[in-house]
Amino acid sequence: MSHATAAQLDTHGGHDHHEPDARVLLSRENIYVPEGAGIGFSNLALGAGGVCLLLTAVGAVLHGPKHALASYLVGVMAVLGMSLGAMFLVMVQHLTNAGWTVTIRRQCENIMALLPLAVALLIPYLVLQLVLPDDMKLVQWMRSDMKGDYLLQKKAAYLNETFFAIRAVLYVGIWLFLAHRLWNHSVTQDRTGDRTETAKARRMSTWGMFAFALSLAFASFDWLMSLDFRFFSTMWPVYIFAGAVFSSLGVLAIVLSTLRTFGRLTGVVTGEHYHDLGKLMFSFSVFWAYIAFSQYFLIWYSNIPEETAYYFRRMTGGWESLSAFLAFGHFGVPFFILLFRNVKKSTIGLAAVAVWMLFMHILDIFWIVRPMVYASTPADQMPGGITIWLDIVAIAGVLAIFAGALVRKVSSGVLIPLNDPRQSEALAHRNYV
16 A cells, blocks of 8 residues: 555545555654754754843843743643643543544654653752742742731641642642653553553542542642642642643644654544544633633622732732733633544644643733732832733743754654554544544
């Protein structure tokens, strides 16, 4: 069978009466990228990211460390969410024994494998929060002049620097261990063909999912919600989780679309896989909207000052425009576009929606973090001039470094898991819904 025949199978989406020829679909030319491919783009992205972070340091001098740290935190939490969301998807695929996802799972694993990079980018922020002078700290409860606050005193057993650092080490340790073991099980099966590696990954995912859920929940409390220690929401971890998976699906769609555009994974990842991936993207768009609205609605009608202040700050001072745009763009745009079957099956169409989803996810994190920079600053002491450039370079710097590393990771090995016992099911996947 020729390569053209494999492409024809991909176009038909597997709905003909013949099973695809695995020997052709799994040829080296189809499931590996050429040696050295993507290195130029990767070097460019890494270089641009380094320059942007240097400009961020300059911005910290010009406009204050709080602003620079907040913008940097937006980028870090965005890429951390992408990697954590991908790890969740890997564990779900193992737990459900999903067959159709086998040929797309390696790209989830590649995104997950960048967790050490995301953690490395996070560490400078955490360290600076602990050592900077009070007037430069973004986290209010760490400032010595806030220690006398009555509410903070009641939360001091949890909100203290020592316990904060211990928890951070614990969260990171759990994530890195899970990512390392899941990756090792997958690549070991590539090398040895030992099918028990799939069973081991599934068993680890059972307790790993609980560890992931708890660690993500408390990390979201520590690194995002506690920026305003007076605010509290029991729905917060689910809100952050929804955004993380939402963004990881977007990255996955972009990676797969890029590979397919350059002639890889022909007949291995088909329109049928794209259709199901589009459904997942649609589902988490709705899920995020449901959680976001539920949190807002519960806080609105309970009308507790400590809670409503969080939304009041984001509905005044110019932030109300971003709030409205976020509600429309994060939910409305992907919801109505992904209703169409043809978009979900389209390489270019799904990639375009994925780019929009990533943009909205970053805006969501920006909406959470950035208003806290000048939350306690009197209006007459607000800095003058346009400082949006600092937000752009800080966020772009982190994203560029992440993108450069991801390109290297994707091009460094096989594009799908080899020797997976469910591989034939994935190659013959047909979508009947």
